Amino acid sequence: MPDHLHWLIVLKQGSLSDLMRRIKGRSAKRVNALSGQQGRLWQDGFHDRALRREEDILPAARYIVANPLRAGLVDRVGDYPLWDSVWL
Template identity: 75%
Template sequence: MPHSVGLRKGRISLTNQIYLLTATVENRQAIFSDLAPARLLIRELYNAQASGLAESLAWVVMPDHLHWLVSLQKGSLSELMHRVKGRSALQVNSRLGRQGRLWQEGFHDRALRREEDILPTARYIVANPLRAGLVTRIGDYPFWYVVWL
């Protein structure tokens, strides 16, 4: 069974449920190291919220992947990620003059079941650039957001 099919097995999309979503760039290319492509992806995260699909609680755009903590507002996780990944791929490919897939097929999701899991998960997300050695202070990394600030 291909890995992406396994990611969908047992996936449930519940309105107002909080999920940690992770999507990875095809071949783990560091596409989002640069400001322009990262901003195009970030714009799609904001567009998904403005469209009422999801409420963003926290996110970080890493050079080769995205972590996104959301409260699903309508539709399914697959619809949400298809929209964000599809629209960001069109924008990024156009901007960079590239063709082909931007994102690996599928995405990982984890439902947060307890209220006390939310803040530690948000901290984990925004500390990702520190753990990766990209910065020495969280505030030095430009591509993250958390609703509680």
């Protein structure tokens, strides 16, 4: 997606806030270095949703994978080059 990111992850250690801080920091440095830009890349904060039941994983994975289709970026889910999920 060009303006946001969906991830379905299993957090094995540390906090989600720490993980997001590291991801945002490292990716911003890399994107800025590659593009010759400086400054912020990401908005502050993030939105999370905890999945507490095993049966919630598949619907969440399907929602994430189909997001580019709903956004009109592709005609078929498999046409989006960055789609993948170990849960499907």
